[in-house]
Amino acid sequence: MIKIAFKMLFGDRGKYLGIITGIAMASVLMIQQPGILLSILNTVYGFITDIALPQIWVMDPKVQTIDDSKPMLDTQLYRVRGIEGVEWAVPLYKGNQKVRLANGETVNSIIVGLDDSTLIGGPPVMVEGKLADLRLPDAIIVDETGAKGRLATPSGKKGEPATPLKIGDILEINDVRAKVVGFARTTNTFQSQPVIYTTYTRAKTFSLDERKLLTFILAQPKSGESASIVAARIAKQTGLGAHTAQDFKKISLQYVFDNTSIVVNFGFVVVVGFIVGAAVTGQIFYNFTLDNLRYFGVFKAMGATNRLVLTMILLQALLVGFVGFGIGAGATALFARATQGSGGLSMRITAPLLLGSGGAVLFIVLLAALISARKVIKLEPAVVFKG
Amino acid sequence: MNSEEKPAVSCRGITKVYGAGETRVQALRGVDLEVRPGELLMLVGPSGCGKTTLISVIAGILDHDDGECELFGRDLRKLSKLERTHYRGEKIGFVFQAFNLIPALTSAENAAVPLLINGVPMEKALAKAVECLRKVGLEGRESALPAQLSGGQQQRVAVARALVHEPKLIVCDEPTSALDHKTGQLVMESLKSVAMARDRALVIVTHDARIFDFADRIAHMDDGRIVKIEEADKAAALASL
Structure with a gap:
């Protein structure tokens, strides 16, 4: 039937x-x-999940979301490193800067400054070039979507498509020379801004007008230590905000839920x-x-x-x-x-x-x-x- | 009928009331009726006299209020609802005035439905259905949809459907009233020649006097009662008028 x-x-x-x-x-x-x-x-929360390695994010206690930039003094890094149970801690800069294109247009982009020695916090997937090339002079790595889109070199002729960035191209970030050494695949940002990776020290040269640049401290608990316990210890002993990556993701999401x-x-x-x-x-x-x-x-x-x-x-x-x-x-x-x-x-x-x-x-x-x-x-x- | 042979249908004092209060209608008022195995009995009478109610009771698809109704010695009211459903599926075949063939199914599939309901596998059921369609003169029309068949052909598919599972009782409700005279005669001929068997009874409700001569007996109903039962010869004479 x-x-x-x-x-x-x-x-x-x-x-x-x-x-x-x-x-x-x-x-x-x-x-x-x-x-x-x-x-x-x-x-x-894509920026948090893109950075897979560190289990603990340390930040200004007033930070409510990953896009909320409230930089700390560089000395906070040493305080975090001194907390019991912390295996290592590295600095991470995340801020916005204007990038000047060949035709004089400027594009607001996210600059990410990674720890110079370890490059922890780098992009999850390299499409072209190597992360280690960031150690070359003036080096930057640009996200794939930005390189093909908003940072692409305009043709100058109406109706003709812009030429995607290629390795070796030179950009100006806050009037400072930067050379493209690679391209990475990252999660799109909410405002679709291009993401540019460089070293923490070089990020400082792009942001000379800012007194404090330490946006986040990425930390790892010692083997056998619970990340949430170590994060709580950091928060208690330094007065900073410290969350596990998972908790920080939730906090960032909650901010969106509460405010939109x-x-x-x-x-x-x-x-x-x-x-x-x-x-x-x-x-x-x-x-x-x-x-x-x-x-x-x-x-x-x-x-x-x-x-x-x-x-x-x-x-x-x-x-x-x-x-x-x-x-x-x-x-x-x-x-x-x-x-x-x-x-x-x-x-x-x-x-x-x-x-x-x-x-x-x-x-x-x-x-x-x-x-x-x-x-x-x-x-x-x-x-x-x-x- | 052999004295030891049980009647196919035995109704005694059957009553049925629809509704209550002002809308109360007494459809059956103590009907007594016996149908013998191998017999074709026609139920005739004016509209609203209770013919359809009576075959519904006989077929076990409607509960009567009082009296006894047995099919081959079995009182269907004593069976559970599920048992009665299974009994109907195995022992009773139906032919309807409006054919009631499923438009999306072929003749063979329509004819196979009772077997499929009884759990017979599709292939086996279709083979049996094709055999029945051949018996009613529809060889070569097995794959036709109802819409591709004439009214008479559709009713013959319905006859094949009523026969396919070899029931003991076939009830037909106005099987020829939607057909012209010639087609009605053809349907009745195939019904009588194919369906009649020594151990099977047919009860046909009809208004159509042109088919009375196919009956062994005719039971006349009026106002919820059987008022007269005529034997074959008288029925034929009535039909010739």
């Missing part, structure tokens, strides 16, 4: 396509919108998608079942149990849910791929996101099936003899 149930479903092509379309559209909304939200949230309505707005669209999907799917599926009510009555008269009829309806619902979700997820994935690397915010389609939206679709189709099935279960088989 399973095959019969599916043939009944495919036989009513208009309704079948209607249900599939409804579920596919709902799936698109329920995958794409959270996908974009995840992508945006990823930019919030981004989650509410995206969540609203997702809820609307769910409701519209449920309403459209439920209505069409219900109508489909009503149209077939007479035949279900015939089945019941001929000896089909309620369980068999319910199984048929559930399988029909699961099939349309599976196909609709597949089309919706596929279309969203294709869209994400098509827009990937365009410099804008690409969406993140993660396994939990697909599981969550798939679960929502499953809920929608099962609900539609159960509402429809109720009518069929209550149907008296004697209805078959009524004109």
Whole structure:
């Protein structure tokens, strides 16, 4: 009877396509919108996750997010190094500077100054060149998206594309000469600013007007020491803010949640998608079942149990849910791929996101099936003899 | 009928009331009826006299209020709902006025439905359905959809569907009323020639006097009662009028 149930479903092509379309559209909304939200949230903490090695981030106690720059005196580094349980601690500069392009335009960029000796805090993936080349004179490493986008050399002619930066190109950062020695792949920043890596000492030369440059101290607990305990110890003994990387990520996210309505707005669209999907799917599926009510009555008269009829309806619902979700997820994935690397915010389609939206679709189709099935279960088989 | 042979259908004092209060309608008022194995009995009477209610009770798809109704010696009311459903699936075949064929299924698939409900594998069920379709004269139309068949052909698919699982009782509700005279005769001929068997009974509800001569007996109903039962000869005479 399973095959019969599916043939009944495919036989009513208009309704079948209607249900599939409804579920596919709902799936698109329920995958794409959270996908974009995840992508945006990823930019919030991407800088923290890009720097994988240190387990502890030390900062000014007033810092509320990774983009909140409140530099400390360099002497704080030595205080942190002296705390019991700290294996090592290195400085990290993170600030904004204007980069002058060949045509005189300036582009606001993020400058990241790494510890000169260890280069800890460097980019996660080098696309071209080596991280160690930062030790060369005037050396900088530029993020891939920035090199191809906002920092690309303008052609000077209208309509012609800019030429991406290449190794050996010279830029001016705050009127100081900088030479490109490599390109790295990093998580996009929230404002899509180019990210430029250099050494901590050279970052100081780019930021002569700033008295304090030590934005963060990256620290590692000794083997066997808990990162959260060591972080708490640092905070207590220095008066600085100290968090594990995981906690700092959460704090940065919380700042966004508390100070923007981004989650509410995206969540609203997702809820609307769910409701519209449920309403459209439920209505069409219900109508489909009503149209077939007479035949279900015939089945019941001929000896089909309620369980068999319910199984048929559930399988029909699961099939349309599976196909609709597949089309919706596929279309969203294709869209994400098509827009990937365009410099804008690409969406993140993660396994939990697909599981969550798939679960929502499953809920929608099962609900539609159960509402429809109720009518069929209550149907008296004697209805078959009524004109 | 052999004196030891149980009747196919035995109804005694069947009553059925629909609704309550002002909307109360007494559809059956103590119906007594016996249908013998190997017999084709027609139930006739004016609209609203209780014919459809009676075959619904006989087929076990409607509970009566009072009286006893046995199918081959078995009181269906004493079975659980599930047992009764399974009993119907195995022992009873249905033919409807409006055919009730699933539009998306081929003739063979439609005819195979009762077997599929009883859990017979698709391949086996289709083979049996094709055999039944051949018996009712639809050889070569196994793959046709209902929309590609004439009314008479559709009703013959319904007849094949009613027969495919070899039921003991076939109930038909106005099987020819949606068909022209010639097609109705063809359907009745295939129904009588293919469905009739020594151990099987047919109960047909009809208004169509043109098919009365196919009956072994005709039970006339009025106002919820059987008012007269005629034997074959009289029925044929009635049909010739």
